[in-house]
Amino acid sequence: MRLYFLALGTLLIVCVGCASDGTRLLQNDDYHAPPAEMMQRPGPMVGGPGPGVLQQVSHQVPGPRGPMSPVGMRGPGGPYACPNPAMIPMGPPRGPMVMATSQVRFLGPEGMHVGWQIGPAFAENQLMAPGRYNFRQAATYRLKLTDIPGREGLVVYPSLHVYPTLPMTAAYLEHNALPLRITDEDLDQVETNNFVTKVIYLPDAKYQELAIAGVEELVSTRLLPGQDPVSEADRRGTIMAVIRMGNMDLEMPGQSGGIQKASHIQTVDGEQDQHVPPMPIGSHIGIGRGGVPADLMVGGPSAPGQPPYNPIAGVGGVPMYGYPSVGTPIGLPGPPHIPLGRPAGLKSHTMRNTTDYDMGKPVDHLLIDVRHEPGLSMPQPVKYMQYTEKHPSYSSGDLSIPAWAQP
Amino acid sequence: MIRRTSTLTMAILLSTLLLASIATAQDRYFPLNHRQPTGTAGRWSVLTHPQKYGYVQPIEVQLPSAGNVTFYQGSPKNAVQTSAPSQAGMMVGHSYRIRISEMPEYPGVELYPTIEILDRLHPPTQQAQSFPIPIEITEAEIEIVMQDRMVTKVVYLEQPDIAAPFEQGKRIRTENLPVTANLLQAADERGRPMAIIRIGGRIPDPTSLIDAFYSTSPLVIPPR
Numbered sequence: 001m002r003l004y005f006l007a008l009g010t011l012l013i014v015c016v017g018c019a020s021d022g023t024r025l026l027q028n029d030d031y032h033a034p035p036a037e038m039m040q041r042p043g044p045m046v047g048g049p050g051p052g053v054l055q056q057v058s059h060q061v062p063g064p065r066g067p068m069s070p071v072g073m074r075g076p077g078g079p080y081a082c083p084n085p086a087m088i089p090m091g092p093p094r095g096p097m098v099m100a101t102s103q104v105r106f107l108g109p110e111g112m113h114v115g116w117q118i119g120p121a122f123a124e125n126q127l128m129a130p131g132r133y134n135f136r137q138a139a140t141y142r143l144k145l146t147d148i149p150g151r152e153g154l155v156v157y158p159s160l161h162v163y164p165t166l167p168m169t170a171a172y173l174e175h176n177a178l179p180l181r182i183t184d185e186d187l188d189q190v191e192t193n194n195f196v197t198k199v200i201y202l203p204d205a206k207y208q209e210l211a212i213a214g215v216e217e218l219v220s221t222r223l224l225p226g227q228d229p230v231s232e233a234d235r236r237g238t239i240m241a242v243i244r245m246g247n248m249d250l251e252m253p254g255q256s257g258g259i260q261k262a263s264h265i266q267t268v269d270g271e272q273d274q275h276v277p278p279m280p281i282g283s284h285i286g287i288g289r290g291g292v293p294a295d296l297m298v299g300g301p302s303a304p305g306q307p308p309y310n311p312i313a314g315v316g317g318v319p320m321y322g323y324p325s326v327g328t329p330i331g332l333p334g335p336p337h338i339p340l341g342r343p344a345g346l347k348s349h350t351m352r353n354t355t356d357y358d359m360g361k362p363v364d365h366l367l368i369d370v371r372h373e374p375g376l377s378m379p380q381p382v383k384y385m386q387y388t389e390k391h392p393s394y395s396s397g398d399l400s401i402p403a404w405a406q407p
Numbered sequence: 408m409i410r411r412t413s414t415l416t417m418a419i420l421l422s423t424l425l426l427a428s429i430a431t432a433q434d435r436y437f438p439l440n441h442r443q444p445t446g447t448a449g450r451w452s453v454l455t456h457p458q459k460y461g462y463v464q465p466i467e468v469q470l471p472s473a474g475n476v477t478f479y480q481g482s483p484k485n486a487v488q489t490s491a492p493s494q495a496g497m498m499v500g501h502s503y504r505i506r507i508s509e510m511p512e513y514p515g516v517e518l519y520p521t522i523e524i525l526d527r528l529h530p531p532t533q534q535a536q537s538f539p540i541p542i543e544i545t546e547a548e549i550e551i552v553m554q555d556r557m558v559t560k561v562v563y564l565e566q567p568d569i570a571a572p573f574e575q576g577k578r579i580r581t582e583n584l585p586v587t588a589n590l591l592q593a594a595d596e597r598g599r600p601m602a603i604i605r606i607g608g609r610i611p612d613p614t615s616l617i618d619a620f621y622s623t624s625p626l627v628i629p630p631r
Contacts, residue, residue, distance in 0.1 A: 099619055103609050105555075134612040170444035172557055174620075175521065175607025179555045205442075205587040214556040379436045392568050404582075404597070405571035 099170070101134035102162050102240060105177035112182065115144035116278035118268060122251070123278070125270035132177050138164040139280035142250070143243075148187065156182075156190055158245040159281070168238045169202050178215060178241050186245060189221050196221055196245045199229045203237035215240065441559045441590040441603055446502045448591060448603060449523045453500035463496035463627050464527045465539035466602070471546045474510035478503070478628060479621045483611065487628050494539055496627030497524045504622040513549060520544065520606040521622070526599055528564065536629065540601050543579050552606050560604040563594035570598075 106114055106129040114127040122144045127133060135141060145156040165173055178200050189196050197220040216237070218229040233239050268274045392400060439448050453460040468476045469492045476493040477486050486506075489495075497503055501524060508517040522542055530538040540562055548558045560581070565571070571580060584593055594600040611620040 101612070101619075103612075105608075132610070167444055168442070171442060171559075171605060172607070173609075174445050175519075175605050175609055176555065176557050177607075177609045208586045214554075378438075390568075399572055401572055402569045405573075 099137075099165060099174050101136050102165075102173055103132055103134050103177040104160070104162070104241065105132040105179050106130060107179055107181040109149050109182060109184075111147065111149045112145055113147040113270075115146065115270070117142035117144070117281060118276045118279050121267065123268040123270070123274070123276045126275055126278075127270070135160070135162045135278065136280070137162050140282035141278045142281045143278075145182065148182075150184075151187060151191075154187070154191065155249070155251075156187070156245055157248060157250045158243050161242040161244075161282075163239050163241060166238055168204075169240055172202050172215070173240065176215075180241070180243065182245075185221065186219070190245050190247050193247060194221065197229050198243045198245075199233040199239055200241045200243075201233040201237045201239045207236040437589055437592040437595070439591050441561060445521055445523055445603075445605060448600075449500040449502060449525055452525045459499045459527055462499050462527045463625075464499055464524055465494055465496050465536050466522065466524070466542050467492050467494045467539035468505065468507070469541060469543045470507060470510055471512055471544070471549070472510070475506075475508050477506040477508070478626055479505070480626050480628075482621055482623075489628075494536065494629055496629070497522065498625050499524050499527050501624035502622055503624050503626065504620065507544060510549075512546060513553075516549070516553070517610065518544075518549065518552060518606060518608070519610060519620070520604055523603040523605075524601070525603065526564075526601050528601070541579055542602065542604055543581075544604075544606065545578070545581070548606060552608050555608055558604075558606045559590060560606075561590040561594040561600050562602045562604065563598040563600045566598040 106112070106127060108129050110129055112129040113125045114129065114131065114133075115122050115124040116126060117123075122142075124144065124146070140159055140161045143158050143160055145158065148154050148156075163169075180198075180200065186196050186198070199218045200215050201218070203216050218233045218236075220227075220229045223229055223232065230239065230242060268276045394400060439451060441448075470476070474491045475488050476491050477488045478493075478495050479486055491507070503522045503524075504519055505522065506517060506519050510516060524540075528535075528538055528540065542562065548560075551558050562579075573580065582593075584590060591600055591603075609620070
C-alpha cells in the first residue's frame with residue numbers, strides 16, 4: 001500500500017509540475033496561427049477550392065442599397081454619386097496590396113551625393129541626401145557616395161541589398177520608407193580599412209524596444225566580434241535591407257575587374273538633370289521567399305562574354321563535366337606525349353592517384369524532416385453554441401465603468 | 408476505511424488537476440492582427456460575411472485643425488482634393504490610399520495613410536451620411552510619423568453595455584496599447600472593429616504614374 005501511495009504522489013507531483021510551467025499534461029492551451037504566408041490563401045491554411053474553403057462571393061454586385069450605393073449612383077435619399085461605374089470591382093476585393101519596391105530614404109550626411117551603377121558605368125549624383133528613391137525589391141545595387149561633407153575626396157561604393165516584401169513587413173513597407181543614415185562612425189571605419197555591414201530590419205513585437213512600431217538597425221561595428229549582424233537581425237525580426245561598405249575603389253584606371261570609364265559609354269550626371277534608374281548587380285528574382293530556391297532550377301547563358309547563370313554541364317556553353325583540359329585526371333600537367341624530334345616509342349603510360357579518398361557513399365534516398373516550432377494549433381470547430389443576452393440594470397445613481405476604461 | 412477515504416480523496420484531487428489543465432484554454436482565438444498586410448482583414452471580412460460586400464460606407468477624415476484631403480480613384484490622375492473634414496464613401500472590404508496635406512501646423516508635410524474598411528454601420532434609413540466612420544488623424548500621430556515610425560489605429564464601434572461612460576468631446580477617445588498587443592483583438596473585445604488606419608512616411612514615386620502605391624478601390628465622392 002505504501003508503494004501505491006508513493007506512485008500516486010509521484011503522479012500528482014508530475015501533473016502539478018506540468019500544469020504550472022505552462023505545458024499542460026494533455027493539451028497545450030496556446031494556439032499558434034500558421035505563418036503569415038499561409039494566412040493569405042483563399043481560406044485559412046487552404047490553398048484551393050474545396051469543402052470548407054471560403055469561396056469567392058457572387059460576381060454580381062448587389063443592387064442599390066443604402067444612400068451611397070455605387071450601382072445606383074444616386075441612391076434613395078443620398079447625395080453621393082459614383083464618378084466611374086466601370087471601377088466597381090466584380091467579386092471580393094483582391095488580396096493585400098503588394099509593393100514591388102522599397103523606398104529607401106538617405107538621411108545623411110546632409111549634402112552627400114548618391115549615385116548608382118547602371119551596367120558598365122555609374123550614374124553620378126542621382127540624389128542628394130536627404131533624399132529618397134524607390135528600389136525594386138529582391139535585388140542588390142551598387143551605390144556611389146560622393147561629396148561627403150567633411151571628407152573631401154572620399155568616394156565609397158557600398159552595395160545595397162533590398163530584400164523582398166514578406167507578410168511581416170508588407171504593411172510597414174507600404175507606408176514607410178527605410179531610413180538609411182551613413183554616420184561619421186561608419187565612414188571612420190571604412191577609412192581605417194574596416195568593413196561595415198548595416199542591417200535594417202523590422203523587429204518582431206517581442207523584440208520591439210520602442211513603444212511604437214518602427215525599424216531598427218544593426219551595425220557590424222557595434223556588435224561583439226564574431227557576431228553576424230545579418231543573422232542577428234534575422235533572429236530578432238525580418239530584414240528589409242542590408243548595406244555593406246568597404247574602401248574598395250571600383251573605378252581605378254587601368255585595372256581589370258573594376259568599372260572603367262570608356263569613351264563609348266555615355267556618362268550620366270544628375271547635376272545635368274540626367275537621371276537613370278539603377279541596374280541591379282545581383283538579382284534574387286527566382287529565389288523563393290526566405291532565400292529558398294524556386295521549384296525549378298534552370299540554367300542558361302547570360303550576357304555575351306559573361307559566365308552562364310546556374311550553369312548546367314554541357315548546356316549553354318558550359319564545358320561537359322568530366323572532360324579534363326589538362327594532361328592528367330587530377331589537374332597536374334602530365335609527361336610529354338607528343339614526340340619531340342624522335343620516333344614515338346611510348347607503349348604504356350600509367351598514372352596512379354594515391355590520394356586518400358573518403359567522400360562517403362552516394363545518397364540514394366534522402367529524408368528531410370521539417371517542423372514548425374511551435375506546431376500549428378487551431379481551435380476545434382464549433383459544435384455547440386449557447387447565446388445569452390445579459391442586460392445591465394442599474395438603480396438610480398449607479399455608474400458602471402469597465403476596468404479597461406477606468407480614467 | 409481511512410485508507411479507502413484517502414485513496415478516494417487523492418483520486419478526486421488528481422482528476423480535478425487534470426481537468427483544470429485541460430479546461431483552461433483560451434476562450435477566443437484571433438487569427439488576424441493589425442500587422443498583417445494591408446487588405447488581409449478586409450478581405451476576410453467580406454469573405455466571411457458576403458452580405459457586407461457592395462455596401463459603401465461613409466467615412467469622414469478629420470485633421471488636427473485644417474488641411475486638404477485627397478482621395479484617389481485608381482490612379483493619381485483621378486485625384487479629388489477636398490478640404491478637411493472630408494467625407495467619402497468607401498466599399499467594405501477594400502483599402503484606400505489618401506493624401507493629407509496643407510496642414511497649417513505642418514507646412515510642406517504630405518502624408519499618405521491607408522484606410523481599410525472592415526465593417527459597416529447600420530444608420531437610420533436615408534441618414535447614412537450623417538453617421539460616417541470618423542477617421543481622425545491627430546497631431547501626436549503626425550509627430551510620430553515624422554520620426555520615421557508607423558502608426559496603426561483601429562476604429563471600432565463601442566458595444567453599448569461596456570461603452571465608456573464619458574461624454575464624447577470634439578475628439579474621439581483614443582487608447583494607446585502596448586506594441587505587443589493585437590489591436591484587432593482589443594477592438595473586438597470592446598466592440599466591433601470598423602476600420603484600420605495605417606500612417607507612415609512613405610511617399611509615392613514621382614517618376615511613376617502607375618505606381619502600385621495608389622489604391623484602385625471603388626470610391627464614392629459626394630458632390631460639393
